[in-house]
Amino acid sequence: MQVYEPDIEKVLLTEAQIQAKLVEMGEQITQDYADRSILLVGVLKGAFVVMADLARNIRLPIEFDFMAISSYGAATRSSGVVRILKDLDHDLDGIHVLVVEDIVDSGLTLKYLLKNLAARKPASLEVAALLRKVGIQKVDLDIRYVGFDIPNEFVVGYGLDFAEKYRNLPYIGTLKPAAYGGG
Ligand code: IMP
Numbered sequence: 406m407q408v409y410e411p412d413i414e415k416v417l418l419t420e421a422q423i424q425a426k427l428v429e430m431g432e433q434i435t436q437d438y439a440d441r442s443i444l445l446v447g448v449l450k451g452a453f454v455v456m457a458d459l460a461r462n463i464r465l466p467i468e469f470d471f472m473a474i475s476s477y478g479a480a481t482r483s484s485g486v487v488r489i490l491k492d493l494d495h496d497l498d499g500i501h502v503l504v505v506e507d508i509v510d511s512g513l514t515l516k517y518l519l520k521n522l523a524a525r526k527p528a529s530l531e532v533a534a535l536l537r538k539v540g541i542q543k544v545d546l547d548i549r550y551v552g553f554d555i556p557n558e559f560v561v562g563y564g565l566d567f568a569e570k571y572r573n574l575p576y577i578g579t580l581k582p583a584a585y586g587g588g
């Protein structure tokens with residue numbers, strides 16, 4: 406029995422739907438990159454769940470690397486400025502880089518990150534995001550692989566947290582108002 410279950414208002418994407426989509430995305434990536442090797446770059450912490458399952462559906466040589474970033478306050482966040490708390494271990498020069506994201510919301514974090522990574526001269530730089538909230542991206546972003554377009558609701562599970570909880574749910578859902586701590 407899932408201990409968090411009473412906090413969930415509704416399930417938006419079931420475990421089976423997510424896993425089926427990751428098989429599709431993995432097959433597409435396997436075809437697109439043919440016999441090249443890829444460096445998967447994950448942004449901590451949310452991306453680690455998607456990354457683990459997506460990678461097992463890609464039939465190519467893969468290496469993994471992670472970045473940790475933090476945005477400052479709400480004001481700075483809207484400018485898209487983020488601070489790198491942990492940088493990559495890999496040198497990206499000449500490497501095929503695929504950034505794996507759990508969710509693209511405003512897109513500001515990703516925009517900043519892509520600019521930063523592009524400056525390191527990778528052979529290619531693409532993005533695979535499991536979720537994209539529709540109609541609210543503040544910046545123009547070319548996301549090569551998108552799992553699901555979802556409505557603009559706050560979701561948890563499958564790597565996504567509220568106050569660091571719920572990342573381990575195998576599905577994606579919304580929270581009951583009481584679970585936000587308001588009562
Ligand atoms: P963006 O810069 O607005 O695109 O924010 C992206 C980051 O915000 C994601 O990587 C998540 O960590 C977080 N985020 C955005 N929407 C949600 C959500 O619905 N649930 C949980 N985290 C979210």
Ligand code: MG
Nearest residue numbers: 451565566567
């Ligand atoms: Mg978060």
